[in-house]
Amino acid sequence: MHCLKLSLAVFLSIAAAISAIAQSVPKSLAEQLSYPPDSKLLIVHADDLGVTHSVNAASIKALESGAINSASIMVPCPWFPEIVDYAKSHPDIDFGLHLTLTSERIYIRWGPVASADKVRSLLDENGYFHHDWTPATKIDPQEVEIELRAQIDRAYAMGVRPTHLDSHQYRLDSTGKELFLVALRVAHHYKLPFFVTRDWFKDYPYLEKTLGRNDVVIDHTITIDPSIPPEKWADFYKNAIRAMQPGVTELVIHLAYDDSEMRAATRERDTWGAAWRQRDFDYFTSPAFRQLLLDQHITLVTWRQIANRTQHQ
Amino acid sequence: MHCLKLSLAVFLSIAAAISAIAQSVPKSLAEQLSYPPDSKLLIVHADDLGVTHSVNAASIKALESGAINSASIMVPCPWFPEIVDYAKSHPDIDFGLHLTLTSERIYIRWGPVASADKVRSLLDENGYFHHDWTPATKIDPQEVEIELRAQIDRAYAMGVRPTHLDSHQYRLDSTGKELFLVALRVAHHYKLPFFVTRDWFKDYPYLEKTLGRNDVVIDHTITIDPSIPPEKWADFYKNAIRAMQPGVTELVIHLAYDDSEMRAATRERDTWGAAWRQRDFDYFTSPAFRQLLLDQHITLVTWRQIANRTQHQ
Numbered sequence: 001m002h003c004l005k006l007s008l009a010v011f012l013s014i015a016a017a018i019s020a021i022a023q024s025v026p027k028s029l030a031e032q033l034s035y036p037p038d039s040k041l042l043i044v045h046a047d048d049l050g051v052t053h054s055v056n057a058a059s060i061k062a063l064e065s066g067a068i069n070s071a072s073i074m075v076p077c078p079w080f081p082e083i084v085d086y087a088k089s090h091p092d093i094d095f096g097l098h099l100t101l102t103s104e105r106i107y108i109r110w111g112p113v114a115s116a117d118k119v120r121s122l123l124d125e126n127g128y129f130h131h132d133w134t135p136a137t138k139i140d141p142q143e144v145e146i147e148l149r150a151q152i153d154r155a156y157a158m159g160v161r162p163t164h165l166d167s168h169q170y171r172l173d174s175t176g177k178e179l180f181l182v183a184l185r186v187a188h189h190y191k192l193p194f195f196v197t198r199d200w201f202k203d204y205p206y207l208e209k210t211l212g213r214n215d216v217v218i219d220h221t222i223t224i225d226p227s228i229p230p231e232k233w234a235d236f237y238k239n240a241i242r243a244m245q246p247g248v249t250e251l252v253i254h255l256a257y258d259d260s261e262m263r264a265a266t267r268e269r270d271t272w273g274a275a276w277r278q279r280d281f282d283y284f285t286s287p288a289f290r291q292l293l294l295d296q297h298i299t300l301v302t303w304r305q306i307a308n309r310t311q312h313q
Numbered sequence: 314m315h316c317l318k319l320s321l322a323v324f325l326s327i328a329a330a331i332s333a334i335a336q337s338v339p340k341s342l343a344e345q346l347s348y349p350p351d352s353k354l355l356i357v358h359a360d361d362l363g364v365t366h367s368v369n370a371a372s373i374k375a376l377e378s379g380a381i382n383s384a385s386i387m388v389p390c391p392w393f394p395e396i397v398d399y400a401k402s403h404p405d406i407d408f409g410l411h412l413t414l415t416s417e418r419i420y421i422r423w424g425p426v427a428s429a430d431k432v433r434s435l436l437d438e439n440g441y442f443h444h445d446w447t448p449a450t451k452i453d454p455q456e457v458e459i460e461l462r463a464q465i466d467r468a469y470a471m472g473v474r475p476t477h478l479d480s481h482q483y484r485l486d487s488t489g490k491e492l493f494l495v496a497l498r499v500a501h502h503y504k505l506p507f508f509v510t511r512d513w514f515k516d517y518p519y520l521e522k523t524l525g526r527n528d529v530v531i532d533h534t535i536t537i538d539p540s541i542p543p544e545k546w547a548d549f550y551k552n553a554i555r556a557m558q559p560g561v562t563e564l565v566i567h568l569a570y571d572d573s574e575m576r577a578a579t580r581e582r583d584t585w586g587a588a589w590r591q592r593d594f595d596y597f598t599s600p601a602f603r604q605l606l607l608d609q610h611i612t613l614v615t616w617r618q619i620a621n622r623t624q625h626q
Binding site: 052053054056057077078079080081082085106107108109110113114115116117118125126127154157158257259260261264265 | 365366367369370390391392393394395398419420421422423426427428429430431438439440467470471570572573574577578
């Protein structure tokens, strides 16, 4: 009996140790969302809402038809109030804020939400956000924080309840540790997840080093780029979705109609232009895309689910 | 001979006196433009360029077809860079600046060119220009001056060479003597004529009292208003043009296409909306309008001619 008692004690100790070890291995994001770890989970996410009416109208159409299930909004842009109005009357839709520090077009431009005098390093000589950042562009991280907070504050003040944050042109992820720290600090302050994927860790090692235990990391991301010719558009997406790995993937797309407004807004270059965005719209609203998700046993998830996930790891 | 000499001296004195009196009577604006005083001179002027691509595209089309001969641009608006690009490559076109202190739409909005902290009285709680001014809106004239100068400075910095200034929604003319003084001071500083017509003197007596001898006063203005039903549009313009008085008249019109961008930008009300602006576009680009000008012996003049007029009175 004594021996049995001892064995039971040993067994319980071992079991407790195993449990402790298991608890110290962080759950995958899929598990935190209560899915099996080998699930293929997908966010179909449209960027750039607010920039033109055409982007807003096409993105709303895609959200309402179920073609996409998440999107993010550019607060400094002229059509922000239109999408605010829509977001307020559709509070269940998964809208984030597409934090914006550049004004990359030529014929339509925008500037800061913060008072210009407080964010001078972000502005060109005419008072718009810089068209682009070069090594000569000295961006002040403190001014970035002022501007990000101003964008988020305006969104809340006007009635948006964002589910997440991400970064227009990935500037906050790809410019260096300092700006990434600002983005994380702001995200923590507003208790919002900030889009980072482990796909970027190799190119930007500071991301992994800077992230905390409770920060969200999306496993993979897919986005099309200018190397894909228009006639290969559907093939690119089909192949990428068929090749999806287990875990959470964010598919980043850019929707608009190829109409006169969008053609004018983007006429200086074809990349992310009107025809590009119409191709995205056509593909993602097609029955073929929906069938592909079914065939590949892919489950759609949202940033709202991620924000509300079980964080006990 | 002595008598004759005396008579000649008297005659010369009288002639000199008559000439002095004649010189003290200011020449009419028509005469300053070297037209007979009974000429019917017309500026066909489109407002609001820069606010949307639709407004820009329709206004450019009307300028190029000869349907209109002058226009003014809203510097704070998102599509200002598009019209700057056009103005720079078409330096002979008669572009003024449509000084803007309100953001009167709901789904597309804009804010100041000056640093927000310097013009707080002009801004609503979200940082846009006020949607409207009520008696409760306390507008600081010093802040108005800062913002007007910022708009004009941005226009020059980006390459526009304006021929004149006018005021979006006539706020600078109709809000009181203080703001009108600011507008005049700014106009004098930049040596640009500012649109005022004597048609407004009765309702706003401070205009006439404030204007100096060398300030331009347009004799009359014509603009359509919401009391005119759509089916009476052409009749209104026909009758107004047939009833034109001698002197310089500015016909203020609002052009755009009735397209998806413009419908979305103005969908909260029909006044100055997409269909309104398409009706203006259709009328002013019609052969009927051109024929009417011929039939009525009306001569088109521009703000550039006014800016360059003989100012010796």
